[in-house]
Amino acid sequence: MKDKSFDHSVHIENIATLARIHLADQERQDLAKSLDEILEYFDKLRTVNVEGVEPSAHAFPLYDILRDDEVGTPFDVKTALQNVPKRRNNQVIVPKIVE
Amino acid sequence: MDSEIFYRSVSALDTLLDSGKLTSIELTKAVIERTKSIDAKLHAFISFDEEKTLNEAAQCDRRRKAGKKLSNLDGIPVGIKDLISERGQPLTCGSKILDGYVSPYDATVIERMRNAGCVLWGRLNMDEFAMGSSNENSYYGKVANPWDISRVPGGSSGGSAAAVASGETILALASDTGGSIRQPAAFCGIVGLKPTYGAVSRYGLVAFASSLDQIGPMGRSIEDVATLFHVISGYDDKDSSSYPVDKTNHNIESVKSKTIKTIGIPTEYFGEGLNPEVRQAIDDAVGFYKKAGHRIKEVSLTMTEYTMAVYYVIATAEASSNLARFDGIRYGYHSESAKDAVDLYYKTRGEGFGSEVKRRIMLGTYVLSNENFESYYLRAQKVRTLIRNDFMEAFKNVDLLITPVTPSLAFKIGEKSADPLQMYLSDIYTISINLAGLCALSLPCGLSSNGLPIGLQVIGKPFHEHEVLSLGYEFEQAHDFKNMHPTI
Numbered sequence: 170m171k172d173k174s175f176d177h178s179v180h181i182e183n184i185a186t187l188a189r190i191h192l193a194d195q196e197r198q199d200l201a202k203s204l205d206e207i208l209e210y211f212d213k214l215r216t217v218n219v220e221g222v223e224p225s226a227h228a229f230p231l232y233d234i235l236r237d238d239e240v241g242t243p244f245d246v247k248t249a250l251q252n253v254p255k256r257r258n259n260q261v262i263v264p265k266i267v268e
Numbered sequence: 269m270d271s272e273i274f275y276r277s278v279s280a281l282d283t284l285l286d287s288g289k290l291t292s293i294e295l296t297k298a299v300i301e302r303t304k305s306i307d308a309k310l311h312a313f314i315s316f317d318e319e320k321t322l323n324e325a326a327q328c329d330r331r332r333k334a335g336k337k338l339s340n341l342d343g344i345p346v347g348i349k350d351l352i353s354e355r356g357q358p359l360t361c362g363s364k365i366l367d368g369y370v371s372p373y374d375a376t377v378i379e380r381m382r383n384a385g386c387v388l389w390g391r392l393n394m395d396e397f398a399m400g401s402s403n404e405n406s407y408y409g410k411v412a413n414p415w416d417i418s419r420v421p422g423g424s425s426g427g428s429a430a431a432v433a434s435g436e437t438i439l440a441l442a443s444d445t446g447g448s449i450r451q452p453a454a455f456c457g458i459v460g461l462k463p464t465y466g467a468v469s470r471y472g473l474v475a476f477a478s479s480l481d482q483i484g485p486m487g488r489s490i491e492d493v494a495t496l497f498h499v500i501s502g503y504d505d506k507d508s509s510s511y512p513v514d515k516t517n518h519n520i521e522s523v524k525s526k527t528i529k530t531i532g533i534p535t536e537y538f539g540e541g542l543n544p545e546v547r548q549a550i551d552d553a554v555g556f557y558k559k560a561g562h563r564i565k566e567v568s569l570t571m572t573e574y575t576m577a578v579y580y581v582i583a584t585a586e587a588s589s590n591l592a593r594f595d596g597i598r599y600g601y602h603s604e605s606a607k608d609a610v611d612l613y614y615k616t617r618g619e620g621f622g623s624e625v626k627r628r629i630m631l632g633t634y635v636l637s638n639e640n641f642e643s644y645y646l647r648a649q650k651v652r653t654l655i656r657n658d659f660m661e662a663f664k665n666v667d668l669l670i671t672p673v674t675p676s677l678a679f680k681i682g683e684k685s686a687d688p689l690q691m692y693l694s695d696i697y698t699i700s701i702n703l704a705g706l707c708a709l710s711l712p713c714g715l716s717s718n719g720l721p722i723g724l725q726v727i728g729k730p731f732h733e734h735e736v737l738s739l740g741y742e743f744e745q746a747h748d749f750k751n752m753h754p755t756i
Contacts, residue, residue: 181630188588188633189595189610190626191618199623200630203688207631210689211577211644217651224649225656227479227509228465228705229730234508248372254602263597264609 273298274435275753278492281438282340285332292332292343295438296325296387299345303390303436306756309417311409312431314350315358316390321345324387331385340495342385347437349428350391351398352483353472354378357388361474362396362406362424365594365601365620375472376507377441377483377500384499389437393427396622397591398448398476400424401694404685405624412681413455414754415720419678422452428486429456434756439496440486445476446579447673447698449484450710454673454723457712457752459493459744460486461737462698464730465705466511468497469504477586478509480579480702489750490711490741494523497733517734523741530563531739532666536572537697543676549714549722550672553743557670560742567662567669571655572700578655579699580692581635581648587625588632594620627688656704663729668739671697673710673723701727709736712749721749 328343403426425442429452453460596616603615
């Protein structure tokens with residue numbers, strides 16, 4: 170494998186759009202600089218031979234673990250909605266999403 | 269009552285409570301008063317509910333009086349890192365985005381502590397969403413190190429470590445994703461245990477990086493920490509990563525019993541960048557164990573160089589996914605100036621998250637994006653396999669490993685905050701344990717020439733917490749670090 174560096178021309182605006190985060194101008198500049206440095210540091214992973222190595226999603230294999238399908242005691246509506254910032258008549262108010 | 273009752277051990281307090289010479293109300297009032305008198309300097313607490321806490325203490329006293337104590341921890345105040353749910357109490361994660369949030373349910377660890385009679389004391393400060401190594405990233409203020417208030421307490425459980433070290437609580441319950449229990453424990457001269465992944469239920473813990481997060485105890489002695497660990501550990505069907513742990517060895521007797529072990533010293537942990545005073549303290553500890561009859565063996569963990577890169581790829585990827593839930597709709601901060609649904613997400617997250625959290629979400633989003641997934645995320649997961657293999661290979665020849673916890677002493681507030689990469693490097697000796705799913709202990713093993721604590725890390729095989737605690741206990745018994753307290 171050719172050991173070339175990744176392209177670090179990170180498109181901050183593009184990532185911020187994917188991450189749904191509004192960034193102020195100064196934040197955008199600061200992040201561009203630090204992300205460049207950090208991604209350059211990540212480049213060292215390119216030097217490791219990982220051929221034939223299985224990826225680990227967890228430290229040890231975890232399989233689907235399901236509880237018995239038994240009815241528990243759910244929250245009452247008031248408790249379930251107590252942290253909703255905008256609510257009315259036991260319902261969550263969301264912005265309009267269809268025209 | 270002893271004027272420094274807040275520095276007594278759990279077993280000493282248990283004896284006093286049993287004898288009736290001390291009540292939980294008196295003990296709880298002592299930690300509350302201690303907190304009120306010094307926390308303006310430390311900012312270890314984000315909030316506390318005095319009335320609720322004293323009510324719990326009163327119940328403990330009634331139980332003890334009736335001869336119905338629930339455990340040795342009945343009536344003992346335990347502070348809670350502000351990312352573990354306690355029903356009816358605020359939970360902020362150190363973030364503006366959760367300002368005003370009140371937990372509707374108890375985490376499993378909280379339920380277990382209630383069943384053991386613990387007094388659930390205040391909510392402890394932390395780096396926002398546990399992202400940080402200095403506790404400078406909290407929306408609710410930086411935490412200071414009680415040994416020198418111009419220095420950081422470490423992070424992300426800086427509030428927990430500072431509170432335990434200064435007697436603002438007897439014990440604390442915290443979390444460790446890459447060193448967040450062990451590094452602050454080392455900087456503040458206390459004991460912290462990062463249990464094996466799966467050993468303690470995470471139901472009710474706000475997720476940062478789900479393949480790495482683990483809840484663990486912090487205290488001033490091995491015995492105190494072990495006592496709380498035994499209460500919180502064990503299988504929970506509410507957490508799919510929970511493991512049916514064999515609790516046979518989960519008792520203080522097994523911690524106190526000595527057996528001769530083969531201890532590995534990983535060469536790579538003693539290289540460039542290690543502070544000479546830290547190195548000396550660890551060398552002295554190794555010398556102690558050798559003299560005590562243990563076998564010392566040098567081992568090599570060849571993947572050490574790559575651990576930090578692997579960790580920050582995986583942890584930020586998982587964080588970017590976990591933190592997608594903060595959308596301003598169901599809970600937490602809600603931007604008032606949004607013009608439509610998507611704008612609400614942008615503004616809520618832009619205004620609600622702090623700069624380090626944004627950086628990590630951005631990094632995680634980048635490494636998970638279509639064009640970068642294979643070269644960063646998948647590759648990091650493969651190197652993670654090699655890191656784990658490294659440890660498993662070493663554990664064929666040794667029972668435990670000993671290393672420093674941190675490459676440096678507690679650094680000055682502001683010293684590294686402008687350089688995220690340098691900040692990340694302060695976790696270099698702790699992150700591999702989370703990646704490999706091992707257990708590890710941080711315990712005090714020295715004081716530097718300028719009076720700052722130094723930590724020793726004992727690393728064990730998965731689910732061998734009793735072995736790391738036991739090896740730590742042997743060292744602790746032969747030294748007097750647990751009785752040294754900061755002057756504040």
